[in-house]
Amino acid sequence: MTAFQTKAAVDWLLSAAPDAAACRRQWERGPHGMVLLPAGALWDVLILPGGLGHPTLDVLSRCAGRPGPVLAGSGGERLGFFVPPGTASRWLGTGVRAVGRGTWIVVPHPGRAAGVVRWLVRPDGSGTLNDPGLLELAMHEAVVGEGRRGGE
Template sequence: MPLPAGRRWDVLTVPGRLGRPALAVLEPVSCGPVLTETGEEQVSFLVPVGTAAHWIGTGVRCAGEGTWTVVPHPGRGSRAVRWLVPPDGSGRLNDPVLLELALHEAAAGLGGW
């Protein structure tokens, strides 16, 4: 179901080869909701509103106010997208600072992205 970004959350989308290792870094710290598309070529992190407008990073697609994102019902997936980390009902999102650090760590592990 397409939902508007920039109201309750923004979305930062990275290539899967960077996003999966970043997710592995974040998970022990209690990761917020994370989506992937079929084939896992892209990984999308839900972050606080306003993050997309200020994010600076190569290879990161940002969706904030004025954009829409396909989001499956929690606990379900669709043909297009599925949850890697579903929302838990608490409203917790990914911390942009921790996400940035995880992306840097993942990039370093890939030989400097």
């Protein structure tokens, strides 16, 4: 990621913050390079268990080229796919946690290595998000693919 892309990603993420300057300071000075940002305004997040999330990301990457932002947390045990606002209120998928308006998520700086939470797909600064319909199809394909591999 170039310095320009990192700046664009930082600016885009901070546009969701109630106090962008305070978040920027926390990112720059905090020992962990993480901030809390509100979901529901610029994005919602669908959190998948790692066993489903990783193969879903593989399928999504093959179908969509470069997917929208994706976070990994807890050693890859959970993946968070950034989707358009409002998705969380309509999502019905079993085993998927939908995070939207009224909730906050931990977000690492897009230009630095992070610890517990890290970017698998960094935001590009343009506001590109994962399409929920395509994400759902990728989840189905990931489950079917896992079933095929399990039966081999």
